[in-house]
Amino acid sequence: MKERHLFTLLSVEAAACVLFCILQRSLSGLFSTLIAFPFEQIGAGLRVLSLSGAVGNVVAIILYMLLGIIPAGIWGFLHWRKKSEPLDFMLLVISALLFVTLYYMINPGLLSTGVPGTGKWSLGSTFYSVLLGYLLIRILLYYKNAGTEKLQKGLWFLLGTVSVVLVYGIFGQELGGLLQNLETVQKGNTGIELSDGFFTFSNLTPTYVFLFLHFAVRILPYVLDIIVVFLARRLLAAMKENLYQEESVKLAEKLSHFCVWTLASTIGLGAVFNLLQLFFQSSLYQLEYVVAVPVFSLAFVLAVLLFAKYIREMQRLKEDNDLFI
Template sequence: MKRKGLVLFLGAEAVFCIVLFLAQASLPWIFSSMIAFPFEQIGAGLRFLSLSGFVGNFFALVLYVLISLIPGAYLFFALKKRKPKGEDYLLVLLSLLLFFVLYYMVNPGLIKAPMNLGFGESMGKALLGSMIYSVLFTYIILRVLRLFFAADTGKLFTYLNILLYLLCALFVLNAFGFQFGGLLENIRALREGNKGTESGLGLSYFFLVLQYVVNALPDMLNVTVIFFAINLINELKEGKYSERAVEASGSLAKACRRALTITAISYIAFNLLQLLFFRSLRVLHGTVKIPIVSVVFMSAILLLTEILKESKALKEDNDMII
C-alpha cells in the first residue's frame, strides 16, 4: 500500500470512528457498548427482520446461520490449500460463539434472565462482544506468529509492513475512537454535574477539548513515526547497505525524538494552563505520563542506525580490498 492510499484509509477510519462514537452518544439503545459492535447492530437488524413477518423471519434465520458460519467457511476454503494448524480450531470455536452471541443479541431480553449475569443488558452485550473479539484476536496473533517464524527475509519485510499498517489503524482508533469517546463522556459528565449553571462552562469545555487533543497527540505522532519506519523497511528491502537505508534510519530516529519532545512539551503546557485557569475551571485533569516504551524504541532505532552505518562502511572497505 502506497503512502497516499494509507493516508486516505486512515482518514476514512478516523471519520468512521467519530461517527460511530457520536452514534453511541446519540443512540444508546442500539449502541450500548462499543465492544459489542457490530454484533449488537446485526442482532437488532435480524430481530427487526424476524418480526416483520413469515418471509422476514425466514430471511433472518438464513442470515443468522450464514453470518455465524463465516469463520467456519473461511477455514473450509483455507484447508483446501494447506494442512490444518493448531490455531485453526479457534475458527470453529468462533463460529459456535457467533451462533451463541447473535442469538442473545437478537433476543436481548434473555441476557438478564437465563444467563443470570448479575448486571444490566449493556454490560451483558459488552461481555458477549468481548468473547468474540478475544477468540478472534488470539487466532490472529497465533497465525501471525506462525507466518513470521516460517517466512524468509523477503516475506518478513512484507509481513512487518502489514503489521505497521495495522498499528497505524490501532493508533487512529485510539485517537479518534476511544479518546474521542472519552471526550464525549467527560462533556456529558460535566454538563450533568453543573445543571443550572451551564452558562459558565465554556472555559471548562475548552479545556476538555484541549485535554483530548493532548491525549490524542501521541497516537497521531506515532502514526507519523510509523510512516518513517515503513520507509526504512522498504529501503532495507532494496538494499541493507545502501546510503538511502542509512538516511531512512536516521530520519526515523529524528522522527522518534521529535515525537517524544512534542508529547512531553504538550503535557507540561496543558498542566501549566490548568494551573493558570484553575479558579475558573469546573473540572481538572492532571496528566503525568512517562513514555518508557517510546524511549526504548527510539534507543533501538539509534542503535540500528549506528549498526547500519558501520555495516555500510565495512562493506565499502571490503569492496575496495576486493
C-alpha cells in the same frame, strides 16, 4: 499497500469512527459501544426482520445460520486445501462464540449481567479477544521460520495495521471520551452565562477549553506515532531495495530523530498541560491530569537509535570493503 491507499483507508476509518461517535450520542440503543460493532447492528436488523412476519422470521434464521458458520467455513476451506494448522480448530470455537454473540444481540433482554448496561460490551470484548488471539498466534506461526524478505513484507503490513489501530485511538476512543466528558459536565453542572451584548461567557467555558486541551494532549502521541509508522514503512521499502544505500541510512537517522522528538514533545506537553490545569483548577468542574511513564516508548526510541547507528556502521564497513577489493 501503497501509502496513498493506506492514507485513503485511514481517512475512511476516521470518518466512520466520527460518525459512530455521533450516532452513539443520538442512538445509544443501537450504537451503545464500538466494541459491539457490527454485531449489535446486525442483531437489531435480524430482530426487526424476524418480527416482520413468518417469511421474515425464516429469512432471519437463515441469515443467522449463515453468519454464524463463516469461521467454521473458513476452517473447512483451509482443511480442504490442506493448509490448516492445529490452531485452526479455534475457528470452530470462534464460530460457536459468534452464534452466541449474535443470539444475545438479537435478544438483548435475555442477557443478564451484574453490572447494568455491560452485556453487549462484554460479548463484543470476549469475541474480539478470542478472534484477535487466534489471528496473532496464527501470524506468529506463519512468520516463525520466514526469511528476511518475507519478514520485511510482514512487518510492512503490520505497520499498516498499527496505523489503523492508532486512527481508532484518535477518532474512536479519544473522541468518544471527549464527547462523553462534555456531556457529563453539561448534565452535572448548571452553567451561569454572562453577556455584555457582544460575547456570552459561561462559567463552564474554562472546563470545556481544558477538556479540548486534554483531548489534544491525548491524541498527540497517536498522531506522531502514525507519522512514525509512515517513516518506518519508507525505511523498510528502502532497505528492501538496498540496505547499504545512502537513502536507507538517511531514512533510519530521520526516523530515530523523529522518535526522540516525538517522545520528548509528548512528555513535555503533558507536563505543561498539568501545570496549566493546576493553575486554573479553581475554575474547572472536571480535572483530567496526564501522568505518563513511557518506559516502552523510551526503549523503542533507544532501539531505533541503535538500529540507525548499526546501519551507518554497516554502510561504512561495506564502503571500506569495496575500496579494499
